[in-house]
Amino acid sequence: MASPAIPDIIISRLPIYLRALTRMASEGQAITSSKDLGERLGISSAQIRKDLSHFGEFGKQGTGYQVAFLVEKLGQILKVKGEWEVALVGAGQLGTALARYQGFSHRGFHISVVFDIDPAKIGQWIGGYQILDQNEMPRILREQRIRLAMVAVPAGSAQAVADRLVEAGVKGILNYAPINLTVPNGVRVQYIDPVVHLQRMTYYL
Amino acid sequence: MASPAIPDIIISRLPIYLRALTRMASEGQAITSSKDLGERLGISSAQIRKDLSHFGEFGKQGTGYQVAFLVEKLGQILKVKGEWEVALVGAGQLGTALARYQGFSHRGFHISVVFDIDPAKIGQWIGGYQILDQNEMPRILREQRIRLAMVAVPAGSAQAVADRLVEAGVKGILNYAPINLTVPNGVRVQYIDPVVHLQRMTYYL
């Protein structure tokens, strides 16, 4: 009997828990509780316990959770114990900032290739990466079995890029282009659009 | 009698609708329907109609919605018809990319000031902005009545920056630092952390 699928909304909270717990660990905090973690995150303690209970029993009555142990477990659940290779498409302003960002490696990700379509950029170096020709992308992604990609191209080319990524076997796309992507079942897309986030706040002003 | 508060989950979808509709308009599409829009976004048509119905009747039976009219209405609802002034804190790699990003102005936002704490950066110019001393921030924000800010500083200083922003009257913070912020009621925070988004996908790989 297949275990029931875990709701996506629960999965989406786990990286937030992991981030907070990792910070606790770095601050020397050895033990936490659902109440403590919940207060930090603005989430109810019941929800945290319920979320975690889908994956096992990680705590101890009366005591709470070992921070290091929970970090370990969440890392396993999210499969970020090792390092995922990620392709970056688009070496413009934003792509360059992403290529230079130091925060990926300690949290389970590593940019392995950077692509652009502009002949003036191909061959140039940014953040330790030589920019490759986007036409080579399908071949290189297949060869390196890359399953994650970040898209930092103009909105007008994002869907075409996504189509080629999917063709090349990519299963997860982090899309920085301000446009919705259509992808087949089995492929996931996450969106980062600062304007959308800002607009989510102006309603309340 | 106060009208009942609109659930935040509905507000959070409106910018997505607006973005898709704006794109339709730019592609010359004059009319859409809840079915058409829903298919583009992977959302049910019923949900789109229900969401919009909280704010008025914007469509016509048998026909659908005028794209331009709906863009107008959503812009009003989200209060992004004019332009909001936004402060940017942190002029590092990411802050610089944000300062240079051209995509804010046509969607209701304008960066008016950029701050950093590093004496070597203060006074330098990036993307048309002269970097100001972060110590001047409270005074300048108050003077200019700025209510929105983007935080692109290291995680370790993000909470302190947020505290000062709140003190200075900021009501909405777009936080790029990979850490949860604690803010008083009445202040909103939105988070952008690429690693969180990537980790939300690796579970499924």
Added chain:
DNA sequence: TAGATTGTTAATCGATTAACAATC
């Protein structure tokens, strides 16, 4: 032991969907 906190159950709450009369 007494106090604290877990994991889990049942109750509550809220969001989504299905369905359809109204009507363009």
Added chain:
DNA sequence: TAGATTGTTAATCGATTAACAATC
């Protein structure tokens, strides 16, 4: 008119919360 699509109601579905026995 016939076909299409809205806005809305009621039903369904799913997520959150409250409560508590178990137990460290």
